[in-house]
Amino acid sequence: MRTVIFKTIAPALTAIMVVFSVFVLLRGHNEPGGGFIGGLIAASAVAIYGIAVGVEEVRRAMRVDPISVAGFGVFIAAFAGLLSLGQSVPYLTGLWAYFEIGGSKITVSTPLVFDVGVYLAVVGTISAIALALEEDEEGK
Amino acid sequence: METSHNLSDSPGELPAAMLETATAAGDWILILPVIIALMAGALLLVLRHSRGYQSGFAILAVLAIIIVEIDLFWRVLETGPLAMTMGNWLPPFGITFVADLMGAGFALAASVVTLVVLVFFQAEIVPREQRHGFYPLVLLLLAGVTGAFLTGDLFNLYVWFEVMLISSFGLMIIGGRKIQLDGAVKYGFLNFLATTFFLVGLGYIYGLTGTLNMADISLVVPAADAGAMTAIAALFLLAFGMKAAAFPVNAWLPASYHTPDAAVSALFAGLLTKVGVYALLRIMIALLPASRDILDPVLTAIAVSTLLIAPLGALAQTNLRRALGFLVIGGIGAVFAGMALPTIVGVAGAIFYAFHSILTMSALYLVAGLIERVTQATDTRHMGGVYAASSPISIMFLILIFGAAGLPPFLGFWPKLLLAQGAIENSDWLILFAVLANSILTSIAGTRLWAHIFWRPGREGKFSEQKNDQLRRLSPLEKWAAQGSAIALVGIIVLVGLFPNLVFTSAGISAQDLLSTQRYIDAVGIEVTP
Numbered sequence: 001m002r003t004v005i006f007k008t009i010a011p012a013l014t015a016i017m018v019v020f021s022v023f024v025l026l027r028g029h030n031e032p033g034g035g036f037i038g039g040l041i042a043a044s045a046v047a048i049y050g051i052a053v054g055v056e057e058v059r060r061a062m063r064v065d066p067i068s069v070a071g072f073g074v075f076i077a078a079f080a081g082l083l084s085l086g087q088s089v090p091y092l093t094g095l096w097a098y099f100e101i102g103g104s105k106i107t108v109s110t111p112l113v114f115d116v117g118v119y120l121a122v123v124g125t126i127s128a129i130a131l132a133l134e135e136d137e138e139g140k
Numbered sequence: 141m142e143t144s145h146n147l148s149d150s151p152g153e154l155p156a157a158m159l160e161t162a163t164a165a166g167d168w169i170l171i172l173p174v175i176i177a178l179m180a181g182a183l184l185l186v187l188r189h190s191r192g193y194q195s196g197f198a199i200l201a202v203l204a205i206i207i208v209e210i211d212l213f214w215r216v217l218e219t220g221p222l223a224m225t226m227g228n229w230l231p232p233f234g235i236t237f238v239a240d241l242m243g244a245g246f247a248l249a250a251s252v253v254t255l256v257v258l259v260f261f262q263a264e265i266v267p268r269e270q271r272h273g274f275y276p277l278v279l280l281l282l283a284g285v286t287g288a289f290l291t292g293d294l295f296n297l298y299v300w301f302e303v304m305l306i307s308s309f310g311l312m313i314i315g316g317r318k319i320q321l322d323g324a325v326k327y328g329f330l331n332f333l334a335t336t337f338f339l340v341g342l343g344y345i346y347g348l349t350g351t352l353n354m355a356d357i358s359l360v361v362p363a364a365d366a367g368a369m370t371a372i373a374a375l376f377l378l379a380f381g382m383k384a385a386a387f388p389v390n391a392w393l394p395a396s397y398h399t400p401d402a403a404v405s406a407l408f409a410g411l412l413t414k415v416g417v418y419a420l421l422r423i424m425i426a427l428l429p430a431s432r433d434i435l436d437p438v439l440t441a442i443a444v445s446t447l448l449i450a451p452l453g454a455l456a457q458t459n460l461r462r463a464l465g466f467l468v469i470g471g472i473g474a475v476f477a478g479m480a481l482p483t484i485v486g487v488a489g490a491i492f493y494a495f496h497s498i499l500t501m502s503a504l505y506l507v508a509g510l511i512e513r514v515t516q517a518t519d520t521r522h523m524g525g526v527y528a529a530s531s532p533i534s535i536m537f538l539i540l541i542f543g544a545a546g547l548p549p550f551l552g553f554w555p556k557l558l559l560a561q562g563a564i565e566n567s568d569w570l571i572l573f574a575v576l577a578n579s580i581l582t583s584i585a586g587t588r589l590w591a592h593i594f595w596r597p598g599r600e601g602k603f604s605e606q607k608n609d610q611l612r613r614l615s616p617l618e619k620w621a622a623q624g625s626a627i628a629l630v631g632i633i634v635l636v637g638l639f640p641n642l643v644f645t646s647a648g649i650s651a652q653d654l655l656s657t658q659r660y661i662d663a664v665g666i667e668v669t670p
Contacts, residue, residue: 074181075182078175089228091227092226
């Protein structure tokens with residue numbers, strides 16, 4: 001798999017996919033997209049990079065163990081539900097805040113925090129699995 | 141900056157989708173046990189390389205869960221079932237959590253067992269690098285079990301089953317010995333199969349009734365096609381029967397429970413099968429009672445065969461923990477017997493038995509772990525002379541065996557009494573015979589183990605009259621952590637057995653709530669549409 005073409009293209013492809021995955025995550029609440037699908041895109045980016053440059057290199061580039069990323073994602077998602085404590089509403093109720101910055105309306109909400117958690121959980125889990133499988137292949 | 145709730149200010153063209161009533165902050169105790177377990181588990185997963193803190197943090201988290209659950213239990217006992225629908229959506233659409241007395245009581249018992257197991261694990265000999273995976277997995281397992289006990293939504297129940305299944309996989313292979321992988325494959329394959337049946341049943345029930353909310357289902361089902369509902373009930377019976385390890389789909393349990401560390405198998409014996417039993421009680425008695433009546437002969441057949449065959453299996457085993465696995469299965473038969481006797485006394489007997497089984501079976505596996513340490517063997521043929529070596533272990537084992545067999549005054553006697561009374565009320569002599577025969581057979585199987593492990597001076601064969609030279613003393617850590625935690629759990633069991641009034645009352649109320657779901661439905665707040 002490690003042809004010159006693929007090795008040259010892979011880093012650029014990975015960068016574009018990761019940026020795109022963040023875009024998909026952010027547009028997610030009312031339009032197609034969201035944390036799960038965004039996380040899948042980012043995890044495929046990690047997998048492609050792993051095929052191109054080797055698992056060792058990817059682990060170094062990620063700095064954090066994918067499993068820890070996944071755990072942190074679950075933590076954030078559960079924490080997002082706790083934000084509605086003290087508002088006389090049940091767990092996981094969406095709270096919304098609107099800001100006006102330079103004439104455009106910015107929306108911040110707890111579902112977004114939840115979605116970020118889902119994104120991290122999916123990225124972490126799927127990359128951990130992908131990297132483990134690629135490692136197996138390299139070992140042979 | 142303005143804050144408003146999603147959709148609550150939308151124009152009135154659509155019917156209301158959100159709850160209008162305020163939720164008291166105190167109602168959050170319903171969700172907190174699951175949240176604490178989930179968040180603590182996730183946090184420990186992130187920090188799993190920082191050793192040292194892991195065990196203390198996990199124990200603190202479980203302590204917090206126990207405190208919240210005691211609070212929840214008292215509240216449900218005093219004011220009836222408590223419900224909360226996530227995200228402020230109206231009940232049939234939002235995912236509802238409901239604590240009735242049965243769910244809250246089981247959840248409490250489960251977290252007490254988890255705490256004891258966490259302390260016991262401090263003395264386990266597990267390689268350091270695999271040890272730290274244990275704590276996050278235990279907390280996630282507890283999150284799954286608690287979620288399953290407290291959810292009021294069938295699909296959500298499936299999700300918690302998956303959480304439980306995945307973490308139990310991880311726990312089963314910690315240590316990575318060959319026998320563990322062997323056990324995990326059998327356990328994993330059959331449980332995945334059961335989960336698939338569960339999912340298929342969910343698809344059918346959603347297609348036929350249009351709802352997955354338990355309270356809503358119990359309102360809609362009387363109008364649905366009885367034949368189709370019975371088919372779904374049969375599918376659920378197969379799925380949860382496999383999860384609960386009822387005869388004839390029990391093979392995975394004795395094949396896998398003896399493979400991991402004693403602490404892990406104690407956790408499994410206490411929690412996993414009981415969640416299957418809980419789901420069956422909920423679905424058969426509360427959600428699909430008409431289908432239960434049609435399936436009554438099947439339930440009776442399962443109950444009787446499980447009650448009779450399980451202790452015979454225990455009699456035939458020489459491996460200690462495999463034999464105990466069959467005693468766990470025998471207890472499942474007792475719960476099925478209660479399901480086949482749909483009166484308050486019978487169902488209360490089933491609920492009480494499941495509660496007793498959570499505590500007693502975990503304790504039995506913990507004591508088995510201690511015996512294995514003292515004798516350095518897993519097979520009863522190579523054991524012997526433990527009576528002289530350790531009196532605490534022999535006393536605990538005898539108490540637990542009597543409890544499992546249902547001899548007074550131990551905890552296991554009271555649910556068997558209720559079951560027998562229920563069988564007499566229903567004139568169901570077959571079940572009465574099976575319940576009583578199970579007690580006798582279980583005592584025979586248990587005392588056989590007792591005779592081999594404790595009474596016989598040495599190992600089987602030509603050494604049997606000589607002193608067992610393989611015995612070793614427990615290290616101080618094992619004495620304090622492992623034996624101490626086992627003594628604490630057995631102490632709880634003995635105390636509850638001597639003063640069973642609270643459990644009697646709770647089991648009675650739980651059974652009442654299962655047989656007539658009105659309080660449950662009112663708590664969820666679903667309005668009956670004409």
